[in-house]
Structure formats: C-alpha cells, structure tokens
Amino acid sequence: MSDLTLILLAAGNSSRFKVPVKKQWLRIGHDPLWLYVTNRIKEHLPDAAVILSAHPDEIPFIASMCDFTVVSGGATRQQSLKNALKEVKTPYVMVTDIARACIDPDLIQRLLESKERADTIVPALDVHDTVAYKEETIEREQVKRIQTPQLSRTDILRRALDTDTEYTDESSAIVACGGTRHFVPGDARAAKITHASDITALECLAAPSPYLFTGNGFDVHPFEEGKPMVLGGVEVESSYGFKAHSDGDVAIHALIDALLGAACLGDIGMLFPDTDESYKNIDSKLLLQRCVEKLHHFGFVILHADITIIAQAPKIAPYKETMRHTLSSLLHIPPARLNVKATTTEHLGFIGRKEGVGVLATASVHYFDWKNG
Numbered sequence: 001m002s003d004l005t006l007i008l009l010a011a012g013n014s015s016r017f018k019v020p021v022k023k024q025w026l027r028i029g030h031d032p033l034w035l036y037v038t039n040r041i042k043e044h045l046p047d048a049a050v051i052l053s054a055h056p057d058e059i060p061f062i063a064s065m066c067d068f069t070v071v072s073g074g075a076t077r078q079q080s081l082k083n084a085l086k087e088v089k090t091p092y093v094m095v096t097d098i099a100r101a102c103i104d105p106d107l108i109q110r111l112l113e114s115k116e117r118a119d120t121i122v123p124a125l126d127v128h129d130t131v132a133y134k135e136e137t138i139e140r141e142q143v144k145r146i147q148t149p150q151l152s153r154t155d156i157l158r159r160a161l162d163t164d165t166e167y168t169d170e171s172s173a174i175v176a177c178g179g180t181r182h183f184v185p186g187d188a189r190a191a192k193i194t195h196a197s198d199i200t201a202l203e204c205l206a207a208p209s210p211y212l213f214t215g216n217g218f219d220v221h222p223f224e225e226g227k228p229m230v231l232g233g234v235e236v237e238s239s240y241g242f243k244a245h246s247d248g249d250v251a252i253h254a255l256i257d258a259l260l261g262a263a264c265l266g267d268i269g270m271l272f273p274d275t276d277e278s279y280k281n282i283d284s285k286l287l288l289q290r291c292v293e294k295l296h297h298f299g300f301v302i303l304h305a306d307i308t309i310i311a312q313a314p315k316i317a318p319y320k321e322t323m324r325h326t327l328s329s330l331l332h333i334p335p336a337r338l339n340v341k342a343t344t345t346e347h348l349g350f351i352g353r354k355e356g357v358g359v360l361a362t363a364s365v366h367y368f369d370w371k372n373g
C-alpha cells in the first residue's frame, strides 16, 4: 500500500461556472468530470487510497459510481480538506482540485521525486507579464502562480489547517505556520476550470457521449371518493380522486420514475418517501419539478417522454392536449416531444372493474453537451 493518499476536492458550488450543470457533473465521454480527473491521476498512483470531498446531496450518486471514500465537503475549500484529512492514514497526502482536469503524468512524477525536499511540494508557473500590486509594480521573478496537486506531509498539513485563517491552498497554510515549501515546474495545461469557456479550451477533455438513455416508470393508485382527481398535472372532472399520500397524480409518478430510471437516479419513493409529512397532499407537479432539477443538477438533459394511462374511466381524451402542454413545460421540452396515450383493459382486472388507474411511462435523456452548447 502506498505511503500517500490522494484527496480530490469536488464540493465546490461552481458559482462562477455559468452553465446549468455544476462542473463536477459535466461528462467527459461517460464519466462525470470528478471521476475523469480522479481516474486520470490515480492511474499514476495505483496503490494510493482515494478520498473525495463532495456536496452531501451528491454522495449517494457518487457512491453508486465508484468505490472511493467520499466525505461531505464543508462551507469552504479548507473545511472540505479538513473533513477529508480526518480519513487520511498515510504520512503523505496529495491534494488536488477537480477543477484542474488535465493533470499530466510528468507533473505527478515531479511532485513524487521531490517528496522529501520540503513539508509541501508545489507546482508553480512563472509570471511573464508585468505585475502590479495596487500602485506598485512588483518583481515578477519573485512571483509564482501556484497550482495543484500539492504533495504534503500529512501531520504538518493537519497542524497548519488548525486555524481560523482561510487559505486558498495547502502550501500557504503550511508556510504560514513555519513549514517549508519546495516549488516544482507547473503545467499551463493544468489550468483551473473556472468559467464555461475554460473547459472548451482544455484539449485533454473529450466531448460527452452522445448516447441516449431511456427509463421506464409504472404506478397504480386506487380511486377514492370525495377527492379531486388530478392526472397528468390536470384537474379531471370526476366524483372521485386517487387514494394516495400526495395528490395521487399517478401519471406524474410514473413519469418521475421513468426520468429517474433514464438517469439511474433510483425511484420516486427514494426521493419523496410516502412517510414524509411534507409530501402529504402535495401537488405532484412540484415533485416533478424537483425531479427535473435533480436530473439537470447531475448533468442530464431531458429529450422526450411517452405516457400511457391505463384506465376504464374517466375518459382521458378531452384532457390529453392540456396534459401534454402542462407536463412538457415542466420538463422544459417542446410539447411535440411529450406524448400522452390512454387505453382501457377491455373491462379486465382491477382497472377494468374501475377500482383504480395504472400508468406506464418512458423517458429519454442525454448528457448536457458542454462542448457544443
């Protein structure tokens, strides 16, 4: 086992990254950026343990895609790093930001070769422009543009971060508490992805896979007297509604499961447990909105959906168009990409006996195409 642990900081909120997907969830081929960067570095540190710091809401999905240790990030980069350091058991730690995607093996090698030369080994670039600091021009030969990954002695880094002062990199904290720092040549290709334009400029990143992903959903709800019927996001004229914890919109529930299935994000009951009082009588259109936000957050774009309502009654035909427009707008797709069908069971089974309604749904998604917009 290596004497080194690799920490990847992936809990940032991408506030300066103005595209509808957090940079960590942009796909490189099929891999989210966080997985691509981790695998790219780990390839050269095969025996190193890996610790990822991520937003708590993202940990279940990350854990379903890898077997790395994942810890909750904090409010700041430094807090996220401290959370990750709690899990480190090796004398050395290499810390890098997911935002630096194109880390070259030679850079990793330069860090490893200098491991014993100081408490922290830091890649840095010289500055060739004139540098002004407020009204002064400063000696650019003394200026370094610091990068990550940085390779540090774990105990010294832990001690250096035991402070209320926030640092933007490990070496600054280590130097501030009297530790030693050794610079190695950095790499311009290890530039940080800060703005959307930064990612398209990075040659090492392949476009997202153009694959389409399809999911299916199925739900059933019995009828219940004395409740309004809401189906497909639309009030349907009826003397009964659906027995359910929510408003019982069985068409939206099946559609949610189809969307979650397409993105491999589980199912509706995991997202909105029917034991949670906050969903009591909730308008299922709100559940659908949250489901769509979740797919966008994780880098998926909804392409199409098809819904089959299986009901002996009520008659669905008069409501189909309104359902299509209501649901397509919630999915942020044109109405022409959302289809609503209805069929009876020819009086067979519980649906034929008018005890309830079943709905089948299919949805298709693809990755957000950051390369071609």
Ligand SMILES: C[C@@](CO)(OP(=O)(O)O)[C@H](O)COP(=O)(O)OP(=O)(O)OC[C@H]1O[C@@H](n2ccc(N)nc2=O)[C@H](O)[C@@H]1O
Residues within 6 Å of the ligand: 219, 244, 245, 246, 247, 248, 253, 267, 268, 269, 270, 271, 272, 273, 274, 275, 276, 279
């Ligand atoms: C929409 C909501 C809102 O609260 O309730 P309703 O309004 O339908 O009652 C729920 O999300 C509606 O969730 P739904 O998934 O349809 O409920 P159930 O069929 O009871 O399943 C709840 C959870 O139990 C799990 N489950 C279900 C059946 C089964 N044999 N084993 C399971 O482990 C499912 O994975 C699901 O996550």
